[in-house]
Amino acid sequence: MEKRIRHDAAESIATPEPFARQSFTDAREAVAALKALYERNTAFLRASFAALADGEDRQRRYRAFYPEVAMATASFAQIDSRLAYGHMPEPGRYATTVTRPDLFDSYLTEQLRLLMRNHGVPVTVGESETPIPLHFAFLEGTYVEASVAERIKRPLRDLFDVPDLNGTDDHIVNGTFEAMPGEPMPLAPFTAQRIDYSLHRLSHYTATSPHFFQNFVVFTNYQFYIDEFCAHARALMEAGGGGYDAFVEPGNLVTRAGEAAAGGLVLPRMPQMPAYHLTKEGHGGITMVNIGVGPSNAKTITDHIAVLRPHAWLMLGHCAGLRNTQALGDYVLAHAYVREDHVLDDDLPVWVPIPALAEVQVALQEAVAEVTGLSGYDLKRIMRTGTVATIDNRNWELRDQRGPVQRLSQSRAIALDMESATIAANGFRFRVPYGTLLCVSDKPLHGELKLPGMASDFYKRQVAQHLTIGIRALEKLAAMPPERLHSRKLRSFSETAFQ
Numbered sequence: 447m448e449k450r451i452r453h454d455a456a457e458s459i460a461t462p463e464p465f466a467r468q469s470f471t472d473a474r475e476a477v478a479a480l481k482a483l484y485e486r487n488t489a490f491l492r493a494s495f496a497a498l499a500d501g502e503d504r505q506r507r508y509r510a511f512y513p514e515v516a517m518a519t520a521s522f523a524q525i526d527s528r529l530a531y532g533h534m535p536e537p538g539r540y541a542t543t544v545t546r547p548d549l550f551d552s553y554l555t556e557q558l559r560l561l562m563r564n565h566g567v568p569v570t571v572g573e574s575e576t577p578i579p580l581h582f583a584f585l586e587g588t589y590v591e592a593s594v595a596e597r598i599k600r601p602l603r604d605l606f607d608v609p610d611l612n613g614t615d616d617h618i619v620n621g622t623f624e625a626m627p628g629e630p631m632p633l634a635p636f637t638a639q640r641i642d643y644s645l646h647r648l649s650h651y652t653a654t655s656p657h658f659f660q661n662f663v664v665f666t667n668y669q670f671y672i673d674e675f676c677a678h679a680r681a682l683m684e685a686g687g688g689g690y691d692a693f694v695e696p697g698n699l700v701t702r703a704g705e706a707a708a709g710g711l712v713l714p715r716m717p718q719m720p721a722y723h724l725t726k727e728g729h730g731g732i733t734m735v736n737i738g739v740g741p742s743n744a745k746t747i748t749d750h751i752a753v754l755r756p757h758a759w760l761m762l763g764h765c766a767g768l769r770n771t772q773a774l775g776d777y778v779l780a781h782a783y784v785r786e787d788h789v790l791d792d793d794l795p796v797w798v799p800i801p802a803l804a805e806v807q808v809a810l811q812e813a814v815a816e817v818t819g820l821s822g823y824d825l826k827r828i829m830r831t832g833t834v835a836t837i838d839n840r841n842w843e844l845r846d847q848r849g850p851v852q853r854l855s856q857s858r859a860i861a862l863d864m865e866s867a868t869i870a871a872n873g874f875r876f877r878v879p880y881g882t883l884l885c886v887s888d889k890p891l892h893g894e895l896k897l898p899g900m901a902s903d904f905y906k907r908q909v910a911q912h913l914t915i916g917i918r919a920l921e922k923l924a925a926m927p928p929e930r931l932h933s934r935k936l937r938s939f940s941e942t943a944f945q
Contacts, residue, residue: 531929658725718738781807
């Protein structure tokens, strides 16, 4: 099982036996090989750690490598120009490291299938030169007692590879990656270690396993929406599912179709951004996340969900209406954004426009019409399409208002919040289709603030309808083929072949 790849007076390195690189013309067979290699190499690290914890103390280091999938083309192939992904942009060798192929089974299979179909070349599977950090080799949910680590006589960093932040970055997806001479070009937007980092963060922030996340995601900034989503999901489960398989709550509490909800939270305390999942086969269901208030949380959670390569995400929440003609409860469909959130300035400069995506905009507008019963010119009574401004100062009203009010007026903004532009901008950056439908909950420029009684009535009446609209829109998007949903607007000059 073990092979020493380096030996000198001070140290030897133990690794699994070398894995012979294999070539495949079938995507499923290639993914099966990735799974086998990943399981073998992570099992080696887990077994080595267990042996050391049991008292074994050989003077050696333990190392195993991420799997790598690679392809090469010598041709500027003529591909279906309607596709936003699934093709290599120019001749050369392309590769990516792979983690958790069990979790990404359908994603990897589809990406490799498209590439082999469009280019007519095989894919190769082998070991990369990137070590797997011990922390990322443990099975999901593993808990290591401090006393176990204390029995190991040397520092873990002397024995195993650990996460390396120097290699955990967004250079590829940001478009700033430059391949060294002889180095392959990136095949996918994220490396294996970057994905592993986010998978662990997702569990921490949401208290649900990455396995439960669905391809269609709703973000909200109010618990009222979560309460309504839970009530809707539990009713669906009790009635047989309504096309969904299960409902998953924080703590990985699962209620399956046909079951009554277990009821109550199983956690002693809630996570920072709890997530809830209405699941379908193939991750075709809906995930809802309460991101709380502010652009920092909005960026943090979308940074991590992006590695799962969802098909769309939406922002549903409350906003300040900026026009006198708006009323409390009116909807705002964002078609542009003023970005004063600042959290993405280093990754996506503010001069980069964030375009509206036709497929998402149409789905949202159709959903509003269907749920409210209004259409055409009458729909303008309750919904405006326009610019949403996102700001990072919740109490902007307490400063000299001449500055922000002038900017808001010049930008033609019709609504103000603290999350929508961040979520849309990160969708643009990560090539995840995005959209925003907000509900006017106050009008600070016009002194129209909610009184306690008004607030209670407003939430009871409006949240259920707003959420129903969001769910209807996502179900419309889910009915579309992914290749139609993923817009070419989100692709830059030189793109990775994987979506």
